[in-house]
Amino acid sequence: MKFENSLAFAQELDQQDPLASFRSRFHFPTFHNENPVYFTGNSLGLQPKTAATYIQEELNAWANYGVEGHFLAKRPWFSYHENLTNMAAKVVGALPIEVVITHSLTTNLHLLMVSFYRPSGKRVKILCEEKAFPSDQYALASQISFHGLPAETLVEVGPRPGEHLIREEDILQKISELGDELALVMIGGVNYYSGQYFDLQKITAAGHAVGAVVGFDLAHAAGNVNLALHNWNVDFAAWCGYKYLNSSPGGVSGLFVHERHAHNKSLPRFAGWWGHNKEVRFQMEPGFDPIPGAEGWQLSNAPVLGMAAHLASLEIFEEAGMERIAQKRDQMTAFLAFLIEDVSVRNEEKCSFEIITPTNPNQRGAQLSILAKGQGKQLFDRLTDLGVIADWREPNVIRIAPAPLYNSYQDCFRFAQYLERAIL
Ligand SMILES: Cc1ncc(COP(=O)(O)O)c(C=O)c1O
Structure with a gap:
């Protein structure tokens, strides 16, 4: 499609947008604009506006039933997470048995590495991307030291000098170079800094x-990019819901464990009662018997209020469909990139923008x-004052x-206008 930098063009794209009505399903923060x-x-x-309704339903169930809400609530709490599984599995391209919604992201990564990072003999190394999200760096380093291994056990692949992105061929080359020393590949599926989506x-x-073994942190991928974790044979993955x-x-x-590991009860894991055989969980007998599939990695009973918010959002994803999203x-991101390049070219003498x-x-x-390039945090602060809520990373990355579910093409047009106005 040939884009134009005009309000009329953005309005036209919004009119043709089959997802345009979803915007009204969300609360936009108006604290400064x-x-x-x-x-x-x-x-x-x-x-999502429905989040309050769903959370309120659980507050009401708590008020009305107390502990019996585990069984009497409209969506009984003891199995609340099961309401989320099928919809979440679709978002990441997985089978229901491969997915469970539970815990937080870093917790899940640790739990999965306990099972899937099993250094032995010379096969001890972990490969990750350079400048992985700090929480992942800490998690990987602490897993390595937990096994009594030296820091060099972690091998990173970075961009070549003078480049911003990591070449896929360099990742593949490093994997084959490490060969039988490589125990685990654990990479962020979409890099949080550059937005680069790797070929998983x-x-x-x-x-x-x-x-x-191969696992991914999908914090920036889930609900964003097309994923087919099952078909791609990924061993494990985790992502956040927020x-x-x-x-x-x-x-x-979310936590994903491939179906081929579903019935492997001998996989070492840190266990808790919510991962134990559901049929007999409340008999409170000793001896852990993991539920087959991802559910077997659950530790604790479900935080229902948080899950209610997730249910509200997943229902919107289900209705909109990942294909339309x-x-x-793709179209909106390409339009936005076109607008930014247009602003950059017309203002070259003062400041230029390179999309990395x-x-x-x-x-x-x-x-x-x-x-x-040419202007730093001041430009970003001016953008904020004009009404843009974006993110700044030192030294000079915006x-x-x-988001396709609630942003419009006119948002993109207005962003470009403000960007141009913010140039000093
Ligand atoms: C790529 C990535 N990994 C890990 C985390 C940490 O997530 P949490 O605090 O939910 O464990 C984040 C948080 O933004 C992230 O972006």
């Missing part, structure tokens, strides 16, 4: 080819990371993410 451009769905997604299928195949999945700050997260994501996120739609989701 009546009509903000909210481009931080990659950090915290907006609140190829990475998984390469890891398996050398005998390694970014593109709009399910409340610190809300419940993906189509809008890949241009190929198969290698990115909704996020664009913009390098502001991260923006138009």
Whole structure:
């Protein structure tokens, strides 16, 4: 499609947008501007209006039934998470047995690494991307030291000098180079800083080819990019519910374990009663018998209020459908990139903007990371004052993410207008 930098063009795209009506299902924060451009769905997604209804239902059940809400609530609490499984599995391209909504992201990554990072003999190394999200760096380093191994056990692949993105060929090359020393590949599916979406299928195949286990942190991928975890044979994955999945700050997260591990009761794991055989859980007998599949990694009974928010959001995803979401994501992100480049070219003398996120739609989701050359934080502060809610990373990167469910093409147009106005 040939884009134009005009309000009329953006309005036309909004009129043709089959998902346009979903915008009204979300609360937009108006604390500093009546009509903000909210481009931080990659950090915290907006609140679905139905979240309050669903949370209130559980508060009412708690008030009316007390402990009996576990069985008498409209959605009984003892099995509340089961309401989420099928919808969450669709979002990540998995079978229901492979997915459970539970705990938080870093907790899940640790629990999964307890099972799937089993260093032995010379096969001890973990491969991850350079500058992985700090929580992942800490998690990986602490897993390594937990096994009594030295820090060099963690091997990172980074961009080549002078480049911003990691070349996939370099990841694949490193995997084959490490060969039988490689125990685990654990990479962020979409890089939080650059927005680069790696080829998870190829990475998984390469890891398996050398005998390694392959897992992904999908915090920036779930609800954003097209995923087919089952078909790609990924061993395990975890993601959070509060970014593109709009399910409340610190809300419940997702955990994936491939079907081929579902019945392997000998996998070591940290256990808790919620992962124990449901038929006999309340008999409170000793001896842990894991539920087959991802549910067997649950530790504790479900935090129902957080899950209610997730239910509200997943229902919206179900209705909109990942296919339509993906189509809008690609078109809207391309439109936004076109507008930013247009502003950049016309203002070259004062400031230019380089989008470091890949241009190929198969290698990115909704996020664009913009390098502001010539102007720094001041430009970002002016953008904020004009009504843009975006994200700044030192020394000079602005991260923006138009979320297809609630952002409009006119948001993109207004962002470009404000960006131009913010240039000093
Ligand atoms: C890529 C990535 N990994 C891990 C985390 C940590 O998530 P949590 O605090 O939910 O454990 C985040 C949080 O933003 C993230 O973006």
